[in-house]
Amino acid sequence: MSYPNKVAIVTGAASGIGLGITEHLLSNGAKVVVGDLNTVQGTKVVDELKKKYGDDKVAFCAVNVTDWASVVALFAFCYTTFGNRIDYVFANAGIAQMNEMRSSNPSHFATTQHPSLDTLGDRPPSLAVVRVNLDGVLYTLHAALAYFRAQDKDADGWRGKFVATGSNALKEGNILTEDARNRSFYPFPNDPLYAASKQGVLGTCRAVGPKVIDEGITVNCFGPSVVATGLAPPEFIAMLEREHRLTPMKTVTDGVDVFINRKSKVTGQIIENCGLKNVFRSIPSYMDAAARANMNEFHPSDQIDAALSVEGASLDVVA
Template identity: 30%
Template sequence: MKIEGSVAIITGAASGMGKTLAEKLVSLGGKVLIADRDVSQGSALAEALNKEIGSNVAVFHETDVTKWKTLEAAFEKAKDAFGKINIVVNNAGITESSSWFNDNDAGEESCEYMTLNINLVAVAKGTRLALKYFAQNPQVGEGVVISTSSLYGLYNSGIVPLYAAAKAGVVSLVRSHSLARKETNTRHVALCPWFIDTPLLEGTFREALTASSIPVIPQEPVIDAFIQAIEDDTLNGAVLTVFPGGTEIIRENIYSGNADQLKMVRAMETSIIEHQYALAKEARKL
């Protein structure tokens, strides 16, 4: 996909990596909707980008990614402002604020496990809205959904188990949705970065990394991986790891011992997907 002339929705784009990605896409000729809860920083970023480019290339929408209606409104605002959507980046995320011995942390809002709600459930909601839009609007071309996972999406964690479970779920979600690329007019990519130099690391995590001599990578290689995920149309169901040693593409693992069984499952799923698609078209939902 060409970034020039494209329109992206980025959640969690008022600061950190989302902000840097928004700036990069605009610099390459794209347009962005900044979806974030931070009205002050989000509005300021949109204003700064528009002033820098000299035209309307960015809009801000106050968005709580855990609320379907505000996410849905972000999609509507992007369509109203720019006429279309091409890219959806599920980027908003938080760290774990409670543990097994402290489940009454105020940050979890009465033990609702916001870590799971923001890092996984919100990604599922943003992806569903994207699928619906791209499937119903083939004239805009194939869309791409990029979802931010983590190194903990690939490896277990004893210190942030809810975060790791959510990020592993993001990888599974991306790989699963990628199987209906033809029917949904959408391809999917997951990014699994190492520890990145963003505000999310502040506090105990950054101190622990420093004490353990664990490196932190800058945002630039992660942003480059986002650009690669957008521009390379061969990437679908792929996971891009961005570690200190560089970026690697991981495809779905198929072990020789279960390859035949997996083929049977895939064949069954393909027939169901095609049937569901045919029914949706008949009901004029697509």
């Protein structure tokens, strides 16, 4: 794929998947604003990327995706830095309840043991994971739509393309096995807040994607299995690598290309990335004619079906 002079914002881009997407875009001709809460790491990464790709290709902007004013400032910075246009927005910033990725921490949201119900009101759960992973995506999407709608379509008919980082919330197992292929997205008891937030990302993309396609805008997400990032403990990453179950960054960026290439009309979809394989996860069919008719009251079902078509996208669709 080639994205000459396209302009992109990537949040959470100072490390992990966000950095991988950033390098992929830069290596294919795009200009990128690296958005991240970690100013020290972000500045360091951008300095290194400038040496490789050029000072005029990449810039850093500090952003807190849970703060609306900060998100607005990020978009304004990108717009003025790279020529009053934004073609791609990647809402990638995310966190997890780290202690609970491979252990049973008693302070975890769903397993906390309270010494007394009398003082329960003093111990609210922290919903920071939801604030970053879901609210941050919603803020970023809201700003992206505003900017996309304010600019003309490009030569291929697009105002802009939005991609969020979801998850398959897969703890163990391999999507290449027949058992995994026959399941929907996976329960993730280790971190229910992470699972809830990523399900929210998927629901948002499936709802907004069909709504905006006629405006020349697409909205999608991808759901990676375990990639070597800071969200998973190093020993866990090492184990998966030894067992050849770690998903390489190239699998993720191959999925990204399906969404943002100039010919792609894909919207409202999620691509699962696991190992060397990318697949679309199918959207559930209507339970019966009555269920379809009821949903049709809110938005024409035929229009949704047409918008969500992935014909010609060259990936398998897995239920």
